[in-house]
Amino acid sequence: MHSTRQIYTFVIGMTVIVALILAGLSTVLKPIHLTNEAVFNKKAILSAVLPGAKDLTDEQVEEQFKTVEQMVLDYKGAIKTKDEVKKLRNFKDKEGKAEDLDLSKEKKRNEKDRLYPLYKFVTDKNETLFITAVRGSGLWDEIWGYIAIKDDFNTIYGTSFDHKAETPGLGAEIKDNPTFPNSFKGKQLYNKDGEFVSVLVKKGGADKTDKNAVDGISGATVTCDGVTDMLKKGLQYYMPYFDTLKK
Amino acid sequence: MAETAIQEKEPLFSSKERKLLTDPLSTNNPVTVQVLGICSALAVTTLFYKALVMSVAVVFVCAFANLITSLIRAHIPKQVRMIVQLVIIATLVTIVELVLKALNYPIYKELSVFIGLIITNCIIMGRLEAFALSNKPWRSFLDGIGNGLGYGFILLVVAFFREIFGKGTLFAGSPAELKLIGKSIPSENIEYMINTAATSGWESWFSWYANNNLMVLPASAMFVIGIVIWVQRSWNKDLVDIS
Amino acid sequence: MDFINLFLKAAFVENMVLAYFLGMCSYLAVSKTIKTAFGLGLAVIFVLAITMPVNWIINEWLLADTGIFGTDLTFLRFILFIAVIASMVQLVEMIVEKFSPSLYNSLGIFLPLITVNCAILGGSLFMVSREYNLGDSIAFGLGSGFGWFLAIIAIAAIREKIRYSNVPPALRGLGMAFILTGLMGIAFMALMGIKLD
Numbered sequence: 001m002h003s004t005r006q007i008y009t010f011v012i013g014m015t016v017i018v019a020l021i022l023a024g025l026s027t028v029l030k031p032i033h034l035t036n037e038a039v040f041n042k043k044a045i046l047s048a049v050l051p052g053a054k055d056l057t058d059e060q061v062e063e064q065f066k067t068v069e070q071m072v073l074d075y076k077g078a079i080k081t082k083d084e085v086k087k088l089r090n091f092k093d094k095e096g097k098a099e100d101l102d103l104s105k106e107k108k109r110n111e112k113d114r115l116y117p118l119y120k121f122v123t124d125k126n127e128t129l130f131i132t133a134v135r136g137s138g139l140w141d142e143i144w145g146y147i148a149i150k151d152d153f154n155t156i157y158g159t160s161f162d163h164k165a166e167t168p169g170l171g172a173e174i175k176d177n178p179t180f181p182n183s184f185k186g187k188q189l190y191n192k193d194g195e196f197v198s199v200l201v202k203k204g205g206a207d208k209t210d211k212n213a214v215d216g217i218s219g220a221t222v223t224c225d226g227v228t229d230m231l232k233k234g235l236q237y238y239m240p241y242f243d244t245l246k247k
Numbered sequence: 248m249a250e251t252a253i254q255e256k257e258p259l260f261s262s263k264e265r266k267l268l269t270d271p272l273s274t275n276n277p278v279t280v281q282v283l284g285i286c287s288a289l290a291v292t293t294l295f296y297k298a299l300v301m302s303v304a305v306v307f308v309c310a311f312a313n314l315i316t317s318l319i320r321a322h323i324p325k326q327v328r329m330i331v332q333l334v335i336i337a338t339l340v341t342i343v344e345l346v347l348k349a350l351n352y353p354i355y356k357e358l359s360v361f362i363g364l365i366i367t368n369c370i371i372m373g374r375l376e377a378f379a380l381s382n383k384p385w386r387s388f389l390d391g392i393g394n395g396l397g398y399g400f401i402l403l404v405v406a407f408f409r410e411i412f413g414k415g416t417l418f419a420g421s422p423a424e425l426k427l428i429g430k431s432i433p434s435e436n437i438e439y440m441i442n443t444a445a446t447s448g449w450e451s452w453f454s455w456y457a458n459n460n461l462m463v464l465p466a467s468a469m470f471v472i473g474i475v476i477w478v479q480r481s482w483n484k485d486l487v488d489i490s
Numbered sequence: 491m492d493f494i495n496l497f498l499k500a501a502f503v504e505n506m507v508l509a510y511f512l513g514m515c516s517y518l519a520v521s522k523t524i525k526t527a528f529g530l531g532l533a534v535i536f537v538l539a540i541t542m543p544v545n546w547i548i549n550e551w552l553l554a555d556t557g558i559f560g561t562d563l564t565f566l567r568f569i570l571f572i573a574v575i576a577s578m579v580q581l582v583e584m585i586v587e588k589f590s591p592s593l594y595n596s597l598g599i600f601l602p603l604i605t606v607n608c609a610i611l612g613g614s615l616f617m618v619s620r621e622y623n624l625g626d627s628i629a630f631g632l633g634s635g636f637g638w639f640l641a642i643i644a645i646a647a648i649r650e651k652i653r654y655s656n657v658p659p660a661l662r663g664l665g666m667a668f669i670l671t672g673l674m675g676i677a678f679m680a681l682m683g684i685k686l687d
Contacts, residue, residue, distance in 0.1 A: 167682070
């Protein structure tokens with residue numbers, strides 16, 4: 001039988017050993033985790049403009065991302081400098097670039113306090129694209145996406161979506177089934193009268209000629225409504241900046 | 248896969264030790280016979296690759312938890328036995344999580360909380376209680392591998408059927424993605440998309456297949472396991488539930 | 491009002507067993523009769539409701555980089571959570587034994603089983619990944635416990651009845667329980683997407 005003292009020694013000894021092993025491992029691997037996370041996010045951003053981005057290696061992603069120009073906007077469309085961003089968000093070891101913003105935290109802020117990241121990408125065909133970031137709620141949890149807009153500030157070039165916990169086979173199709181993000185290609189944010197209407201994800205299927213709507217996913221009405229809502233609310237804050245560029 | 252590995256090593260084991268590895272694969276399967284460890288398994292079987300990563304993680308945790316427990320079994324105080332076992336398991340699971348996060352971030356994201364739930368996978372806890380506490384390290388290690396494989400085997404069978412019939416693919420999410428049945432997804436940017444639509448050969452025989460979304464839903468895992476149990480028990484009448 | 495919504499959501503819409511398939515082992519093993527299922531269900535509600543807020547406090551105050559240690563200790567999360575659960579289960583066992591021996595006798599043997607019930611740890615991990623606050627986590631704990639309770643009572647009732655049906659011998663017992671759970675899961679999908687605000 002073990003005495004109380006032996007039990008305490010055993011428990012304390014084990015705790016110390018375990019804590020040391022884990023602390024060591026976590027410190028060693030932390031830099032790799034951070035790079036992985038950054039590459040993962042950059043891949044998502046690039047997926048909106050390069051359909052093959054999923055299969056790029058980490059180095060290719062970094063290489064490709066170097067050509068991307070990053071901007072941070074406020075809700076009025078004014079550009080914030082890196083130092084301003086750093087000050088506003090209390091960044092210590094981050095530079096204050098668009099990629100440094102934690103978008104799920106931004107979403108929780110008041111719309112007027114939010115910062116909006118914007119990426120400018122030039123394709124090999126010399127088209128200038130603006131990649132915007134949007135974030136909203138699906139059925140279970142958050143959904144988010146990157147929307148690439150052509151330099152007429154109206155036509156969508158490409159999109160990529162992701163989600164935290166949508167149902168596999170239903171809501172999760174926004175990410176898993178390439179047909180959904182692809183269906184946004186060529187859709188327009190303004191209607192014929194020049195009004196900002198964003199793109200509607202329509203239950204039961206959209207008219208092929210409708211420039212402002214795409215087909216919904218059957219069985220995933222709430223997720224699709226979430227996408228519609230996310231696009232409308234998210235994209236409108238980029239419009240003031242685009243308006244200044246149009247002039 | 249598992250069978251060949253065992254055959255190669257055969258001279259190293261006596262028949263008793265070989266049984267430790269093979270029993271959990273059939274007559275004493277942790278999932279279909281012992282009803283252990285079903286919880287965390289079902290959510291990861293939508294894709295074969297996800298199930299494969301999960302299986303490897305469980306085999307690792309199960310084998311080393313058994314080994315470590317068996318090595319220190321004489322020193323573990325009876326009163327805090329459960330917590331000691333849980334700490335060993337939790338440590339191994341945390342190691343798996345940290346390593347996976349460094350090696351393959353996308354799959355880590357996909358598996359999310361289910362890696363953590365390996366801790367409460369009753370197979371591991373159950374094997375520690377039933378085997379490792381009263382057996383020598385080497386045998387406990389084999390028992391852990393055997394049970395991990397038995398669990399992984401069911402996971403892979405379920406994932407195989409769910410992915411093929413639900414998505415028409417195999418190994419989706421890994422670099423070696425295969426399109427087996429059904430139409431490939433039309434892409435406007437063919438230049439970036441590997442065109443997988445087969446026009447000749449055996450793949451074209453199944454191009455009429457439309458993906459069955461029911462197989463992607465979590466509930467279908469229950470049906471598939473139910474059928475696996477049905478098949479297994481029709482084969483092996485000893486396992487039939489009499490009550 | 492938010493708390494009631496979260497409670498109902500956790501109990502019905504996001505049912506631990508039927509929507510996430512967590513806590514399956516004991517759910518399948520202890521659902522042969524309603525009486526035992528009832529006892530285990532109660533114990534799960536109890537443990538979930540206690541461990542959630544405790545784990546929330548540990549996560550926010552000790553582990554997060556805004557906590558008292560000021561560094562990111564989240565790699566210790568699994569160990570601390572499971573230790574809390576194991577010790578809470580033991581504590582609950584002792585309290586129940588002291589104050590209500592009759593309840594202890596009906597629950598007793600199921601209590602230790604709860605430690606390895608994935609619904610408990612799963613609940614705590616969901617709480618972290620969904621960033622609940624303290625009030626939310628209590629409501630979520632109670633709700634998911636209640637949902638688990640409902641699910642195990644339901645399957646136990648069906649299993650008691652199905653004994654009189656002509657099920658193929660190889661499918662009897664466990665096999666049938668799996669398929670029934672799948673069907674119940676699909677039925678529960680009808681509740682998906684109900685917004686309670």
